[in-house]
Amino acid sequence: MLVLPAELTHRQATACLHMLLQGLKAHREPGVVVDAHALAVYDTSALAVLLECRREAIDEGKTFAVQGLPPSLRSLAGLYGVGLLLTPVA
Incomplete structure (x- = not known):
């Protein structure tokens, strides 16, 4: 598992x-x-980082998911139309 920092x-x-x-x-x-x-502290750059990480994972033939994404960042991802690309782990 990869872990994001607090900021x-x-x-x-x-x-x-x-x-x-x-x-x-x-x-x-x-x-x-x-x-x-x-x-805990983030801006839209967090989405860019996650999306690039997802792209690299898929390029390597791996699946990609994010767990524990803050609700406001998940909302922002939805607003930008990329929410489904950062699906939570069930």
Whole structure:
């Protein structure tokens, strides 16, 4: 499981994406889950990071899901039309 930090804004986006992509490459399971429970401070950059991570996972033939996405960020993803791309883990 990959874990998001407590803060993910434009300022942290590049470093966070780099960290997630390194974790993704080391991840040997067929499905990738990103845990967003700790995420407390964020902006739309968090969505961009998650979507890029999803793209990389799919390019590697893996499934991708996010769990614990804050409700307001999930709402924003829906508003932008990408909510279904960040489906929660059941």
